[in-house]
Amino acid sequence: MDEAGIARYVREQHIGLVGIGAMTRMIAKAYRIADAIRAVGVPVVMGGPHVTEMAGEALGRDGGPRHADAVALGEADETWPKIVEDAARGKLKEVYAPVDEFGQERKPSLQSYPAIPWDKMDLDQFNLIPKMATRILRRAPGGWGTFRIIPIESGRGCPYGCEFCTVTGFFGDSIRFRTNESVVNELLLLKARAKSEGGQIAVFFIDDNFAINVKRTKSLLRDIIAAGAQMHWVAQISANLLRDEELVDLIAASGGKWVFIGMESIDPANLASVNKGFNKPSEYASVLQRLADRNVYAITSFIFGMDNDTPGVAERTLQEIRTWPPGLPIFGLLIPFPATPLYKRLETAGRLTRPKHWQEFIPFEMAHTPLKMTIAQAHAEVKDGWARSYSPEALAHAVDSLNAKPLGYRVNILLARLCFRGIYFPMMGRLAWGKVVAQNRRTIFKLVKEAFAASYRSPSRSRENLDAGREVIHPN
DSSP states (O other), X not given: OOHHHHHHHHHHTTOOOEEEEOOGGGHHHHHHHHHHHHHTXXXXXXXXXXXXXXXXXXXXXXXXXXXXXXXXXXXXXTHHHHHHHHHHTTOOOSEEOOBOTTSOBOOOOSTTOOOOOTTTSOOGGGBOSOHHHHHHHHTSTTOTTOEEEEEEOOEEOOSOOOTTOSHHHHHOSSOEEOOHHHHHHHHHHHHHHHHHHOSEEEEEEOOTTTTSSHHHHHHHHHHHHHTTOOOOEEEEOOGGGGGOHHHHHHHHHTTEEEEEEEEEOSOHHHHHHTTXXXXXXXXXXXXXXXXXXXXXXXXXXXXXXXXXXXXXXXXXXXXXXXXSOSOEEEEEEOOOXXXXXXXHHHHHTTOBSSTTGGXXXXXXXXXXXXXXXXXXXXXXXXXXXHHHHSSHHXXXXXXHTTTTSOHHHHHHHXXXXXXHHHHHSOOOSHHHHHHHHHHTHHHXXXXXXXXXXXXXXXXXXXXXXXXXXXTOOOOO
């Protein structure tokens, strides 16, 4: 629904209060939605990382238009019930902060985490299979008529405090976790639903650093295995934590298939400049090989436009990537989010070119001047990284590098690369998808031919290969 459609729905359903949470990159759209809902007379409460730091902007106190009737600062687990009660009494305050009786900020415990009724909820919103492909895929072995990625939170907080990151500022450096039993029960509920309905369900652990406490993560993964709650999952984990062989063994045994790693740069000077010196580029290759040896692959994220970057950073980075096991490299630009140490440093130095860049969000567009290259050069480096990593030649190379693996693993990397290509090069219609398929027709045809040959030789072996391919994780 567009803004008008959402406002119409709110009015027709007699909804009395709307809550909107948004990150900085989505805040302009969130404001438009809030404006449309308030225009039909329904109060709006806004929250999330951006509004927590820019509450005056949402409330119109900075000279701009007002977008919210109230704001919820920080984590709203405990303040949201108060907000609803006040709204019902017509006594809505402007600002709600998570503080104790002494006025000190209080972080909610996750020990009494609410049970989420995944067994009763409509999961269509999480289905990633396009409608036009549903009929065909329903006939294929393995129940691919639906493929749903379900977000699960197991913990909050990060002590690292990277200069560009909003996580420590919002969730704090005190790590809090749900009980193992709570997480396991949620997985069992999803696994039972997948079994009863058919179709594929995978889990995305949305923790900003899933293994931040390695001892606790190992305990959770052991409990998942003991309860038979294994499902295919993806999570974000720092490279330094993946030195632990036992942890990686447990990741694989519990169903982990993809790990998102914020590598950021292959230059130690860059990493030190943004307070991420715990990343060691010399270890990247061994970490990725350790995962690949267990059939777990990496989504590797890089930031261009950092202070020590110069023209050619994309090629230097790609030279390293080519020596690693195949994965999903993604490239972005250094973006100063409000209230982060990075934003304050660049503001003080007079290097911000678009101080309120979020008011007109432009994907892959810098908001400050890099030190050792121009903005245009930084943009070109990102484009080069994407174009060369997701070209037909690069996709073919990634597939061929897994020739020693079952067919399913090669299908997996091909489909994942095709999907991730859409992060930078939009593929929103049949024509765009058709063009991409045509460009990669040789690789696709080779895999289809091999699949038919395997099916003809041994139906059971073909089924095994397809099972191995049930590991594709969508970029969203």
